[in-house]
Amino acid sequence: LDAGRMRSARRLVGNLHPAELARLLESLPLRERGVIWEMIGPDIEGDVLVELADEVRNGLIEGMATDELIAAVEGMEIDDLADLLAELPDALNREVLKSLDHQDHERLTQILAYDEDSAGGLMNVDIVTVRPDVTLDVVQRYLRARGEIPDGTDSIFVVDRDNKYKGALFLSRILTADQEKLVGEVMSTNVVPIPASARSKEVVWEFEHRDLLSAPVADEHNRVVGRITVDDVVDVIREEAEHSLMGAAGLDEEDDMFAPVAKSARRRALWLGINLATAFLAASVVDLFQTTIDKIVLLAVLMPVVPSMGGIAGTQSLTIMTRAIALGQIDKTNARRIFRKEVLVGVLNGFGWAAVVALFTLLWFKDWRIGAVIAGAMCINLVIAAAAGFAIPMTMKRMNIDPALAGGVVLTTITDVVGYMAFLGLGAMFLI
Amino acid sequence: LDAGRMRSARRLVGNLHPAELARLLESLPLRERGVIWEMIGPDIEGDVLVELADEVRNGLIEGMATDELIAAVEGMEIDDLADLLAELPDALNREVLKSLDHQDHERLTQILAYDEDSAGGLMNVDIVTVRPDVTLDVVQRYLRARGEIPDGTDSIFVVDRDNKYKGALFLSRILTADQEKLVGEVMSTNVVPIPASARSKEVVWEFEHRDLLSAPVADEHNRVVGRITVDDVVDVIREEAEHSLMGAAGLDEEDDMFAPVAKSARRRALWLGINLATAFLAASVVDLFQTTIDKIVLLAVLMPVVPSMGGIAGTQSLTIMTRAIALGQIDKTNARRIFRKEVLVGVLNGFGWAAVVALFTLLWFKDWRIGAVIAGAMCINLVIAAAAGFAIPMTMKRMNIDPALAGGVVLTTITDVVGYMAFLGLGAMFLI
Numbered sequence: 001l002d003a004g005r006m007r008s009a010r011r012l013v014g015n016l017h018p019a020e021l022a023r024l025l026e027s028l029p030l031r032e033r034g035v036i037w038e039m040i041g042p043d044i045e046g047d048v049l050v051e052l053a054d055e056v057r058n059g060l061i062e063g064m065a066t067d068e069l070i071a072a073v074e075g076m077e078i079d080d081l082a083d084l085l086a087e088l089p090d091a092l093n094r095e096v097l098k099s100l101d102h103q104d105h106e107r108l109t110q111i112l113a114y115d116e117d118s119a120g121g122l123m124n125v126d127i128v129t130v131r132p133d134v135t136l137d138v139v140q141r142y143l144r145a146r147g148e149i150p151d152g153t154d155s156i157f158v159v160d161r162d163n164k165y166k167g168a169l170f171l172s173r174i175l176t177a178d179q180e181k182l183v184g185e186v187m188s189t190n191v192v193p194i195p196a197s198a199r200s201k202e203v204v205w206e207f208e209h210r211d212l213l214s215a216p217v218a219d220e221h222n223r224v225v226g227r228i229t230v231d232d233v234v235d236v237i238r239e240e241a242e243h244s245l246m247g248a249a250g251l252d253e254e255d256d257m258f259a260p261v262a263k264s265a266r267r268r269a270l271w272l273g274i275n276l277a278t279a280f281l282a283a284s285v286v287d288l289f290q291t292t293i294d295k296i297v298l299l300a301v302l303m304p305v306v307p308s309m310g311g312i313a314g315t316q317s318l319t320i321m322t323r324a325i326a327l328g329q330i331d332k333t334n335a336r337r338i339f340r341k342e343v344l345v346g347v348l349n350g351f352g353w354a355a356v357v358a359l360f361t362l363l364w365f366k367d368w369r370i371g372a373v374i375a376g377a378m379c380i381n382l383v384i385a386a387a388a389g390f391a392i393p394m395t396m397k398r399m400n401i402d403p404a405l406a407g408g409v410v411l412t413t414i415t416d417v418v419g420y421m422a423f424l425g426l427g428a429m430f431l432i
Numbered sequence: 433l434d435a436g437r438m439r440s441a442r443r444l445v446g447n448l449h450p451a452e453l454a455r456l457l458e459s460l461p462l463r464e465r466g467v468i469w470e471m472i473g474p475d476i477e478g479d480v481l482v483e484l485a486d487e488v489r490n491g492l493i494e495g496m497a498t499d500e501l502i503a504a505v506e507g508m509e510i511d512d513l514a515d516l517l518a519e520l521p522d523a524l525n526r527e528v529l530k531s532l533d534h535q536d537h538e539r540l541t542q543i544l545a546y547d548e549d550s551a552g553g554l555m556n557v558d559i560v561t562v563r564p565d566v567t568l569d570v571v572q573r574y575l576r577a578r579g580e581i582p583d584g585t586d587s588i589f590v591v592d593r594d595n596k597y598k599g600a601l602f603l604s605r606i607l608t609a610d611q612e613k614l615v616g617e618v619m620s621t622n623v624v625p626i627p628a629s630a631r632s633k634e635v636v637w638e639f640e641h642r643d644l645l646s647a648p649v650a651d652e653h654n655r656v657v658g659r660i661t662v663d664d665v666v667d668v669i670r671e672e673a674e675h676s677l678m679g680a681a682g683l684d685e686e687d688d689m690f691a692p693v694a695k696s697a698r699r700r701a702l703w704l705g706i707n708l709a710t711a712f713l714a715a716s717v718v719d720l721f722q723t724t725i726d727k728i729v730l731l732a733v734l735m736p737v738v739p740s741m742g743g744i745a746g747t748q749s750l751t752i753m754t755r756a757i758a759l760g761q762i763d764k765t766n767a768r769r770i771f772r773k774e775v776l777v778g779v780l781n782g783f784g785w786a787a788v789v790a791l792f793t794l795l796w797f798k799d800w801r802i803g804a805v806i807a808g809a810m811c812i813n814l815v816i817a818a819a820a821g822f823a824i825p826m827t828m829k830r831m832n833i834d835p836a837l838a839g840g841v842v843l844t845t846i847t848d849v850v851g852y853m854a855f856l857g858l859g860a861m862f863l864i
Contacts, residue, residue, distance in 0.1 A: 210449055
């Protein structure tokens with residue numbers, strides 16, 4: 001980055017949206033990242049910090065003085081600030097809280113009281129409420145006197161004198177309905193408030209399936225305490241999806257692509273270690289059949305085929321089940337039917353590919369007996385794979401483990417062990 | 433389903449939202465699905481159809497008479513109707529188009545002119561526009577005379593006399609700003625219209641990174657032709673995520689969980705067939721070393737370890753790269769650095785786990801030479817795996833193939849072949 005490029009970089013940085021700046025910072029190696037970070041104005045530094053992956057953010061915050069950080073968080077939206085504070089060390093946290101004015105301090109404390117991963121943690125407390133027994137005309141005068149409703153607001157909430165939720169009043173209705181009508185007549189009552197204690201997952205479900213743009217959040221007494229907007233829900237959906245994809249490879253979506261090599265290597269080592277253990281388990285199965293292999297070395301040659309096919313067939317069942325569970329489509333009444341279907345698919349594909357493999361083996365090695373053995377092993381392993389692909393996520397769900405994260409490892413361990421056992425076992429029985 | 437349960441089922445169906453009904457239908461076996469479908473009122477049948485997975489929808493439509501279908505689509509939103517029509521056979525399509533009134537017909541034709549997977553295909557054409565040179569007071573009178581703005585609208589669009597986009601006018605501003613002000617003074621100009629030809633992916637990016645609730649869509653002359661709301665964007669995000677997850681196992685997220693066994697088996701067979709070919713490729717590598725294995729049967733026992741570790745390490749690099757590419761974080765300037773990093777991580781983990789495996793093998797078989805061979809093979813395979821995990825998605829991207837779908841198969845083929853080759857090759861060189 002020389003002087004000329006510094007100028008154009010500065011111009012670029014000035015034009016980007018916080019989220020775009022965050023993606024840019026994440027895609028820069030550490031040194032360049034520091035240079036660009038310095039160019040970002042303190043007015044949007046806070047918004048950029050919220051958008052960053054955890055590890056990248058922590059790296060940048062470590063390099064900031066406390067007063068710089070306080071300047072950065074000024075003017076942030078309260079719900080975003082709450083998300084950021086949840087990630088800061090306690091000492092910094094206290095400093096930032098001290099710097100806020102009384103009203104913001106109180107609002108923030110309210111949000112922080114809820115779990116970050118709940119409706120209360122997602123909500124914004126900056127809400128506008130009106131009473132049901134006033135006319136739209138009065139509402140309009142009130143809103144004008146109040147001033148400032150955030151851009152992108154589609155509705156305000158109707159509450160009674162105890163702040164209990166009554167309904168949602170769409171801004172579009174205020175603008176189009178007869179001004180003499182009462183709020184209670186015009187409001188929409190089919191927008192149901194989300195309990196503050198609801199999990200993010202349930203919030204996503206509500207938004208996604210009811211096509212909401214925003215929703216009221218209520219405490220256990222049905223009092224409106226905040227408002228969730230769909231942009232925060234979109235973030236949750238994105239994070240969940242990435243978590244599943246990355247987690248299946250033992251990775252964390254919040255990691256820094258440019259973390260030091262040693263750190264990345266250490267982090268990825270865990271998954272490799274688990275795999276090494278399962279690989280040695282498979283090897284110990286093969287070890288049982290040393291004498292068999294010693295006599296018929298062809299068995300060693302064809303050994304990789306059966307476990308590998310089982311792994312694929314099992315992963316297919318596992319993926320379907322994991323998704324169906326995530327979508328809440330599995331219950332007692334249909335579980336048995338799905339199990340039967342998956343196993344039958346396993347049987348059909350087992351027999352079908354067994355025939356192909358037997359034929360192929362016969363042509364390659366001119367030995368029908370080894371073809372029969374591999375075909376038999378294939379049938380066994382594909383049926384077991386289908387059953388395991390069904391049973392693993394069901395069991396993990398019952399144990400409250402996310403099947404998207406660890407399901408694959410357990411599955412391939414089973415299909416490897418069964419695959420080697422079936423193929424070499426049948427070989428030992430019928431070929432010697 | 434007996435008479436009593438039929439009654440309660442009917443009540444349940446009456447209370448569910450179309451999206452919830454769609455999930456319910458998808459989770460029901462074919463016979464029950466037909467029974468519940470009959471209970472759904474024609475007024476929301478269309479909305480349910482839009483939400484269904486392709487295969488489930490097609491099954492239900494096959495069972496409907498044309499006039500039933502026409503009744504079902506009545507009252508659907510135009511953008512949803514366009515999505516549905518894109519899935520219908522041409523003959524039905526014409527019938528439905530004929531049944532629409534002139535205005536809807538015209539609107540629909542407008543949307544159908546765009547690719548389903550573009551901003552034009554996602555948009556709704558039912559938009560409200562105003563001129564910049566009128567006062568808010570005039571806007572209010574206009575809106576009231578016009579009546580009916582859809583619930584959830586957060587902004588209307590400002591256009592000049594040629595319908596060219598000038599800005600967005602948030603409803604919140606209409607309600608809070610001085611009524612004598614001109615629209616041009618109050619409108620927001622930082623909402624940039626999305627070109628109708630933009631891909632869905634770019635639309636998602638805009639919404640996600642600019643926290644939009646709705647955005648104007650403009651044609652190539654900057655004329656406003658429609659409006660995209662965030663709920664449609666959420667659907668795209670969800671579909672993309674599921675497509676990646678399911679596609680990696682050779683599955684289609686639009687398939688019916690209760691499709692007949694034979695159909696499912698046939699569909700999944702393709703992926704198994706590809707895998708069988710790669711498994712035989714691996715077997716043919718092993719075949720080259722028959723005489724080596726014949727002499728040292730221990731090699732067959734330890735054979736699974738090296739390819740398996742390579743598969744895991746490679747998948748980690750592949751997952752990170754695939755995600756970074758999807759997020760647009762990879763370019764020429766940082767690609768080389770990431771490549772170097774991934775390979776170095778491979779080297780570190782290669783050496784680290786090589787040492788562990790060597791030690792373990794030594795303890796198990798009391799033979800340091802076989803420990804050295806497996807350690808050497810492990811180093812080679814983990815470095816190649818890291819390089820392949822980097823190179824495969826980069827190459828696929830250049831060839832316009834989605835790395836999330838086929839990357840894993842290519843990768844494990846490489847790590848299997850290299851793994852067997854390195855382990856058995858080193859064994860042949862140093863142990864005999």
